[in-house]
Amino acid sequence: MRDDLVDLLRTIDSAVLGERIRTARLRAGLTQSQVAGDAVSVGYVSRIESGQRRPDTGLMAVIADRLAVTVDELLLGVAPDRIAELRLQLDHAELALATGSPDETLEIVGRILVDPAVEDLAELRRSAGYVRASALEATGDLQEAILVLEDLAEASPPDLDWIDGLTALSRCYRESGELGRAIEVGTQGTRHIEEYELDGLDEAIRLSLTVAAAYYEQGDAAYAARLCQRAIDRAEAVASPVAKAMAYWNSSVIESMRGNASAALPMTRRALAVIEATEDARNIARLRTHLGILQLRLDPPEPQEALELLTHAADELAFTGAGPADLADNRIAQARARFLLGDVDGARRQASETATVVRSSMPILAADAFALLGQIAVHEDALDTARSHFQEAVLLLSGMGADRAAAQLWFELAGLLESVSEPAAALDAYRRAAAATGLVAPSSRRMTPATTR
CATH class of the missing domain: 1.25.40.10 (Tetratricopeptide repeat domain)
Known part of the structure; x- marks a missing residue:
């Protein structure tokens, strides 16, 4: 029996389990004596069905076999085929999000979460919640995303999905202007990360970088830069391409916001070179946008090179389902590049459209x-x-x-x-x-x- 089922057998309500066994027995047309066989007494089966006894793992397997059902179905209350179908739907929702259809994702996840079968599938319900939060963030509905992520942060165990959820929550707080909460959530997550010795994982490094961004937005640029440098050191130590790309990227953002575009440019190029070796299309597009913005901040600026990068990144952002903030950043930068190149009408049209949308x-x-x-x-x-x-x-x-x-x-x-x-x-x-x-x-x-x- 799988470890998760063993754990569930220890904690499931005995009355609930007994009722499921009784229903399966009646459906199979068997008597309690036939279920008991030579494994246990008929009285013991009766007490299991009434919720007075809980079978051990061995007996649980025997009962499931005689009832011609799976242990999963008895413990989870859902047939394996139905579980597989729901997981396939969730995969479809994630694919829709990755390819730029967050509204479709919300529709699919909404159907999953109201399905009665999901009530007994805590892990699937939790995963669906995280996907829903990501889709809400992608549509710009930060307040609803925050509500979902806050609930998940309280109810979820401190695993890697939980860390990613805290990162998303901190980011949503920051983007909605709640900088104190963004820092507080990150600090709480960091304590758990240290407690469970997860410091070197990509998820932990991403959280620390998200907190660094919040500190910078709050005005503590020096501390934010130190957090980024620590993240770079950890990423280099564990040789993680994704973590290195994120660390150099965040450091470049902070340097550029401090007015040091020339120092930020090589960091961004290094981050882009690292992440281009991965399949993270959305972040590749976001990095191209950032690089284009930096080229516009140089003295003198490089508008032609910037516009080429930005238009390329815009196509990638649209395909990967980037959020409205990323799309708006790109369009405003494109408008600025066009203005510098003398395309005044194109710049005005793009800036005006973006202002209306956001x-x-x-x-x-x-x-x-x-x-x-x-x-x-x-x-x-x-x-x-x-x-x-x-x-x-x-x-x-x-x-x-x-x-x-x-x-x-x-x-x-x-x-x-x-x-x-x-x-x-x-x-x-x-x-x-x-x-x-x-x-x-x-x-x-x-x-x-x-x-x-």
């Missing part, structure tokens, strides 16, 4: 798109239009929390507002940039000395 779900990306539209308007001497676009960006950013990405965009927006003779708005944007990094005005820190009487 405005309600991803305000910081929409603000970035509106800021680019404002730059295009300035280029065309349409200053009123530019002011309108910049104000749209201001409104979107005003609803954001304090994080590094928001601070960077506020700072860039301040300079753009200055360029259209909006000094008051520019000053306010500079102040908001400072506030988003955690800085406070001197007056709020001023202390009143004690007076003597």
